[in-house]
Every structure is written in C-alpha cells, then in structure tokens.
Amino acid sequence: MIRLKNILPKAFLIAIVEMVNIDGVEKTYRLLNSIGIELAEIEGPGFEGAWEDDINYLPICPFGSELIDFNNIYGETPHQFSKLMNYANKLKDESEDPWNFPALSSVLGILQHSYTRRRAELAQAKIYNVGSKSAINNIKVYNEQAIEKAGITQEYVDELLEHVFCVYKVEYNQKSNI
Numbered sequence: 001m002i003r004l005k006n007i008l009p010k011a012f013l014i015a016i017v018e019m020v021n022i023d024g025v026e027k028t029y030r031l032l033n034s035i036g037i038e039l040a041e042i043e044g045p046g047f048e049g050a051w052e053d054d055i056n057y058l059p060i061c062p063f064g065s066e067l068i069d070f071n072n073i074y075g076e077t078p079h080q081f082s083k084l085m086n087y088a089n090k091l092k093d094e095s096e097d098p099w100n101f102p103a104l105s106s107v108l109g110i111l112q113h114s115y116t117r118r119r120a121e122l123a124q125a126k127i128y129n130v131g132s133k134s135a136i137n138n139i140k141v142y143n144e145q146a147i148e149k150a151g152i153t154q155e156y157v158d159e160l161l162e163h164v165f166c167v168y169k170v171e172y173n174q175k176s177n178i
Helices: 004-043 064-074 079-094 108-122 144-150 154-161
Strands: 050-052 055-058 125-133 140-142 166-172
Touching: 004 064, 004 079, 004 108, 079 108, 108 125, 108 166, 125 144, 125 154, 140 154, 144 154, 144 166, 154 166
Parallel strands: none
Antiparallel strands: 050 055, 055 166, 125 140, 125 166
C-alpha cells in the first residue's frame, strides 16, 4: 500500500518508468541529470554524508527504503530501470573520460551523481564516484577507471562499501571554504 507520506517518492519512481515508456531511455537519462543539476543549483556548494580524509561517502542509501518498497510492489526491479542503467553504463563505456560517470547500483544513482557532481563543482572540487552498493540486494558496483584516476584501490573502496552505500573521492581545484 502506498501511504500519503511516501507518495511523492513512489510517484517519482513511477514517473521514471513512464518516461522511459513514453520518451525512451536517452531523454529520461537527460531528465534525471537535469533534475540532479537543478537540485544542486538550489542547494549550493557542498557535500552530503561523512568524510574520511578526501573520501566522501553516504552512510545511508538515498531513497533506499523507497526503492525496496517499490520493488516489492512490482515484485522485481522494473525493466525500465535496467534499461536506463544499461544506457548509462554504455555511455560510460564509450566515453573518453569514463571516470566522470557513476558506479550505478540503482537508477537513482544517475540523479544522485549529477547532483553530487554539480555541488562539488560549485565547491570548486571534482569528484570520482568510485563505488556504490545497492540497497535492494547489497551488490557492490565499482567504476574501475574512477578508482584508478583517484589513485586508490578497489580493496579500499570495497572495505568502505561494507558499511556505506556510495563512495566519492574528492579533489579540490583550489582552496575552498566548504
């Protein structure tokens, strides 16, 4: 049952499914990116989560419980989500700078990454999404190119993902007040 208190996140997830059905994965991907960027512009410079040196991580999965509930409603992850994630991963694989893409463990990682990346840019920093973990099944996903570019090891990212859901390496372009 969808309760009024959590209808908005579920409506957003249904909107993603419907957008893929109506306009396809490319436009839906662009929309999720645009939403993340716009939210970051509203929020301003900075980072969510916790820190360990120059590693920023999210100890909880954004919308994690909503994703779990949503999958329970559908009985599985909607195929539209998989199509979007496959499209995003294809863009990463074909890119000359794959380290700038997210390590996707859920479809909302597309929005989360554009949001986090833009807030980092506003804070005069660059981020590398080196790994994430699914709230649904705890599967860990890595961006090997980002790990290499960040100068850390997958083993280190893996250790962090035992206790967190999303890991970013942060590099400041210049001294920032954030």
